[in-house]
Amino acid sequence: xxxxxxxxxxxxxxxSVREAIARLQMQYVHAIDNDExxxxxxxxxxxxxxxxxxxxxxxxxxxxGVWYCDSRAMLDDRVSSxxxxxxYEPHCYRxxxxxxxxxxxxxxxxxxxxxxxxxxxxxDGEMILFSAGRYLDAIQIEGGTARFxxxxxxxxxxxxxxxxxxxx
Numbered sequence: 001x002x003x004x005x006x007x008x009x010x011x012x013x014x015x016s017v018r019e020a021i022a023r024l025q026m027q028y029v030h031a032i033d034n035d036e037x038x039x040x041x042x043x044x045x046x047x048x049x050x051x052x053x054x055x056x057x058x059x060x061x062x063x064x065g066v067w068y069c070d071s072r073a074m075l076d077d078r079v080s081s082x083x084x085x086x087x088y089e090p091h092c093y094r095x096x097x098x099x100x101x102x103x104x105x106x107x108x109x110x111x112x113x114x115x116x117x118x119x120x121x122x123x124d125g126e127m128i129l130f131s132a133g134r135y136l137d138a139i140q141i142e143g144g145t146a147r148f149x150x151x152x153x154x155x156x157x158x159x160x161x162x163x164x165x166x167x168x
Contacts, residue, residue, distance in 0.1 A: 029095035041075035054158035
């Protein structure tokens, strides 16, 4: 299930579409990094897909990885668990994302890919490079507002040093 290579064909994308996609990407990472996790599900359509999957599993066509949510209700449930049920060592993320490449447009959705790295800071101040990879997205824009119809977080490594509690 490898992502098709980008072609030399120029894709016509309006400035308003580019701006809506850039705003979505920015607001997504800021909501997570600033511990405003309750906002996170709002960046998705009602019927959506969010998954975290290793590059190896993605390339081999395996659909399920570390996380798999197929509706906004499941994302809301993750937030409730994070806030009220899960027990984990306090930590936070800081994302650095690259420019978003718009790779296609099909069925009213924009296909994009964006590289990312995430630094995790523990409660004692220790920082590590927690994850690196790319976001593969299908983005729907309605009324100037962009939302993820699907987001596959494809991690470069298949190893994680701890349970992923906070969305990437």
